[in-house]
Amino acid sequence: MTGPSASARQPYSPQLRTALVLTGSGTAGAYHAGVLRALQEAGVKIDLVAGTGMGAASALFAAIDGGAGLWSDEGLWRSDAPSRYYRVRAVIRAGAWALAASLAVVLLPLLVLVAGLVVYPFGFLLRLAGSSSGGGLTKAYTSVVDSAFDPGFLPSLLPRAFMLSMALLVGVLAVLLIVALVRGGGSRRDDAPIWWRIAGAPLSARGAWRAVLQGVWQLVGGAAGGRRPRPADLSRAYTELLRDNLGQPGFRELLLTVHDLDMRRDLVFALIGERHRRDFFRTSEGPAGDRRLAEGFDLAGVSRDHVVDAVLASVTLPVATEVRLMEFPPESYWCGEAHRVAARPGAMDRILAELPLAGVEQVIVVSAFPELDGPHRLSLPRSDWRGRVSDYLAGADAAAMRSAALAAGAFRGLYAVCPSYNPIGPLDVAGCYDERSDRHVKLSELVDRGYEDAYRQFIDPVVGASGERLDLAGARKGTRADEGRAAEAGGPEPGAAPLSDAP
Numbered sequence: 001m002t003g004p005s006a007s008a009r010q011p012y013s014p015q016l017r018t019a020l021v022l023t024g025s026g027t028a029g030a031y032h033a034g035v036l037r038a039l040q041e042a043g044v045k046i047d048l049v050a051g052t053g054m055g056a057a058s059a060l061f062a063a064i065d066g067g068a069g070l071w072s073d074e075g076l077w078r079s080d081a082p083s084r085y086y087r088v089r090a091v092i093r094a095g096a097w098a099l100a101a102s103l104a105v106v107l108l109p110l111l112v113l114v115a116g117l118v119v120y121p122f123g124f125l126l127r128l129a130g131s132s133s134g135g136g137l138t139k140a141y142t143s144v145v146d147s148a149f150d151p152g153f154l155p156s157l158l159p160r161a162f163m164l165s166m167a168l169l170v171g172v173l174a175v176l177l178i179v180a181l182v183r184g185g186g187s188r189r190d191d192a193p194i195w196w197r198i199a200g201a202p203l204s205a206r207g208a209w210r211a212v213l214q215g216v217w218q219l220v221g222g223a224a225g226g227r228r229p230r231p232a233d234l235s236r237a238y239t240e241l242l243r244d245n246l247g248q249p250g251f252r253e254l255l256l257t258v259h260d261l262d263m264r265r266d267l268v269f270a271l272i273g274e275r276h277r278r279d280f281f282r283t284s285e286g287p288a289g290d291r292r293l294a295e296g297f298d299l300a301g302v303s304r305d306h307v308v309d310a311v312l313a314s315v316t317l318p319v320a321t322e323v324r325l326m327e328f329p330p331e332s333y334w335c336g337e338a339h340r341v342a343a344r345p346g347a348m349d350r351i352l353a354e355l356p357l358a359g360v361e362q363v364i365v366v367s368a369f370p371e372l373d374g375p376h377r378l379s380l381p382r383s384d385w386r387g388r389v390s391d392y393l394a395g396a397d398a399a400a401m402r403s404a405a406l407a408a409g410a411f412r413g414l415y416a417v418c419p420s421y422n423p424i425g426p427l428d429v430a431g432c433y434d435e436r437s438d439r440h441v442k443l444s445e446l447v448d449r450g451y452e453d454a455y456r457q458f459i460d461p462v463v464g465a466s467g468e469r470l471d472l473a474g475a476r477k478g479t480r481a482d483e484g485r486a487a488e489a490g491g492p493e494p495g496a497a498p499l500s501d502a503p
Contacts, residue, residue: 010412012466016361019048019255020062022055023348023400024368025317025393026086026426030077030443031368032058033070034450035417039364040067042459048272048358050255052347053397054426055366056314057212060307063271064242065250066219071447076211078444082429084207086321091172092202098169105161112148116141202385203427205321209312216308231308239271239304246273254299255358257351258313259344261323263294266350267341269310271299276359293333302329313341320389320427345396352407362413364458367401368446369394369426370418379435382425390425397426417457419449 020039022032032055039046051059057076061069069075076082119141126134147153217228220237228234245251255270272280277300283292297303297310306326313324323340330336348365355363382388401418408414423434424446431442 012362012413012415012462014045014463014466016412017047017359018045019050019355019358019360019363020046020059020252021348021351021355021363021365022049022051022058022062023053023351023365024055024397024426025053025343025345026390027054027082027424027428027443027446028368028397028426029054029058029070030082030424030446031419031422031450031453032366033067033075033077034447034452035366035454036062036067037071037447038451038454038459042455042463044459044463046252046364048253048255048355048360050257050351050355052257052314052351053343053345054315056256056258056311056343057208059254059256060212060216060238060311061219063252063254064219064238064245066215069215069219071451076215077447081207081211082443085211085429086203086205086317086427087207088202089200089204089322091200094172095169098165098172102162102165102169105165109148112145116145201320201322203317203321205312205316208315212311212315213308216311231312232305235305235308238307239299242271243300246271253358254307255351255354256307256310256314257344257347257354258310258341259318259347261318261340261342262337263339265295266344266347267295267297267310268350268354269297269299269303269306270354270358271307272358276357279359280354280357302332305329309341314343316342317389317393318342318344345393346400346403348397348400349403349407352404352410356410361411362415363411364415364417365401365404366417366450367397368419368422368450369397370420370422371398371402386427387425390427393426415458415462417450417454419453422446422449 022028022035024031036058046062049059049062051057058070061067070077072078120138123134123138123141126137213228213231213234216238217234220234220241229237242251242254246253253270253272255268255272257266257268259265260267270280277298281292281296281298283290297306299307309324309326313326316322316324321342323342325338326341327338328334328336348367352363381391401416404414404416421436423436423441424432424443429443431440433439434441
């Protein structure tokens with residue numbers, strides 16, 4: 001699907017039930033923010049907004065007319081907050097600093113001696129040049145060495161500094177061990193190795209969790225002040241706001257999907273209007289009915305407490321970050337169990353499979369990571385581990401965009417908004433260096449890129465063209481009506497152009 005209308009079967013029509021699908025992990029949310037701003041500015045009608053990965057957080061804001069919380073200067077993607085979304089976990093940072101301090105103390109004598117490999121040749125060159133500062137430099141270095149290796153200084157200070165740094169490292173590990181044991185709680189997950197329970201995944205998604213929670217709280221009533229409620233209470237406030245305002249300008253139906261790591265299946269959370277709600281959650285006899293009960297969650301009903309859990313799980317990256325536990329109520333299909341849930345890269349296929357059940361007729365898909373077409377596009381892989389993980393996540397999303405073309409037959413039109421080039425990977429929350437342009441690219445530029453691409457790929461060529469066709473069809477319809485009235489009156493009006501010359 002290389003163009004905005006490559007999979008469209010018939011012209012775009014605002015009369016059809018339309019869904020906006022936002023997909024991608026991490027920094028893809030910045031691109032979503034720009035696209036959402038353009039669609040709102042152009043007045044594009046969206047009936048349902050769906051998301052997976054970071055697209056679920058974008059969809060949560062867009063469903064209640066809160067897109068400005070994504071693209072504004074104080075929003076999720078233009079402020080300084082993104083640099084804290086996927087940081088290295090505090091336990092790893094603390095251990096790394098303590099270990100670095102210990103190594104620095106041990107290597108200090110060696111560093112003092114290695115400095116002589118620079119000082120003595122440089123001083124010799126200065127003396128050859130006739131400068132008297134060369135001898136002074138070598139004498140100063142010799143004095144430093146004599147003082148450093150004096151029996152009253154380095155030999156006595158080094159062991160003390162080393163023991164202090166090692167005590168700090170052991171203290172940090174002891175505190176983390178106690179925290180890991182306290183948090184165990186006697187569950188089946190206590191069987192994990194102790195080193196994993198202490199260190200865990202390399203990255204933390206808590207920064208992204210806090211930003212999403214605070215943004216949603218401000219939208220549903222936190223602007224008036226007050227402490228942010230628990231996730232379950234915030235979920236109820238959100239779902240009540242959305243359910244009570246469905247059909248109002250700016251409010252849209254919602255569909256999210258996350259992956260259940262324990263049961264190895266996707267979970268679908270949706271708040272659908274009454275017209276399509278029964279068909280979407282309808283169960284049947286046999287395995288298909290059980291599958292719908294196990295995977296479908298009605299946010300307008302008993303599952304209204306899970307919308308925040310679903311979104312926080314969607315911004316959780318498998319393996320790279322700690323997973324989120326979702327506790328189901330005892331009366332649910334899962335009978336009070338707690339499951340590990342996280343995002344599944346490339347889960348757009350599940351969303352496209354669910355949209356026909358919600359009565360969707362045409363779809364707009366937004367992805368921040370393009371597919372590279374043709375040979376001679378190879379580049380050197382990034383050496384940092386964030387870049388390696390980002391390459392996989394971006395590749396999974398690009399492949400999902402290609403697979404989306406296979407689902408076009410289920411809709412009257414399927415349109416794509418995707419950048420032709422995006423150097424920012426999903427985990428480049430502080431931006432990245434772009435080799436092609438030889439400069440540092442910021443996330444705010446990705447927001448602007450989404451805004452421009454939405455106009456260039458969808459609003460101008462698709463929505464604008466459909467408006468021109470509607471105007472032309474209306475003009476032709478009006479001409480035919482005038483022709484019929486003239487025929488009934490016995491001929492055209494005096495001075496009127498012949499109908500054969502009419503457009």
